[in-house]
Amino acid sequence: MPAKKITFLGFALAVALVLSYIESLIPFFFGVPGMKLGLANAMVCSLLYITSWKEAAAVNLLRILLSGLLFGNAFSIVYSLGGTFVSLIIMLALKQIKELSPILVSACGGMGHNIGQILVAILVMKSVYLVYYLPFLLTSGVITGVLIGVITVGVIRRLKL
Numbered sequence: 001m002p003a004k005k006i007t008f009l010g011f012a013l014a015v016a017l018v019l020s021y022i023e024s025l026i027p028f029f030f031g032v033p034g035m036k037l038g039l040a041n042a043m044v045c046s047l048l049y050i051t052s053w054k055e056a057a058a059v060n061l062l063r064i065l066l067s068g069l070l071f072g073n074a075f076s077i078v079y080s081l082g083g084t085f086v087s088l089i090i091m092l093a094l095k096q097i098k099e100l101s102p103i104l105v106s107a108c109g110g111m112g113h114n115i116g117q118i119l120v121a122i123l124v125m126k127s128v129y130l131v132y133y134l135p136f137l138l139t140s141g142v143i144t145g146v147l148i149g150v151i152t153v154g155v156i157r158r159l160k161l
Helices: 003-025 041-050 053-071 074-095 102-125 127-159
Strands: none
Touching: 003 041, 003 053, 041 053, 041 074, 041 102, 041 127, 053 074, 074 127, 102 127
C-alpha cells in the first residue's frame, strides 16, 4: 500500500475518532437508549465511495474499537459492531446501484445500523420485546442517515483521490 494511501486512511481514522468524541459530548436523548447521531459514519460512508469497502471497513472497525475503549465500554463496542456489520452490508449492496445517491445509501445504512443493534440487544438481553424500539430507531436512522449522507456528498467532492 502506498504511503499516500496509508496517510489518508490514518487521517480518516483520526477524523472519525474526533467525530466520535464530539458525539459523545452531545446530549442526544429522545427516550430511546442507544440513539446517536452517527457523525463518524460520514467518514466511513465517504470511504466507501473514495477507497474500497475493505479500507472503509478497516477504518470503521478500528474506530469502533478505539472509540469504545476511549469514550465507551465493552457493550458500546459490541452494539456498534453489530450495527456496523448490517449497515455495511446494506450500503455495499445499494452502492452497486449507480442511480442511488450516497444520501439514500447512507439513510438505508443508518436504518441497517439500528436493525443490527436491536438484534444484538435481543441476543444480549434475551428479550424479543426490544423490537418495540425499532420504529423509533428506524425513524432516527433515516433522519440522521440523510444528514450523514449530505455530509458524505460534500466530503466525496473534496477528497476524491
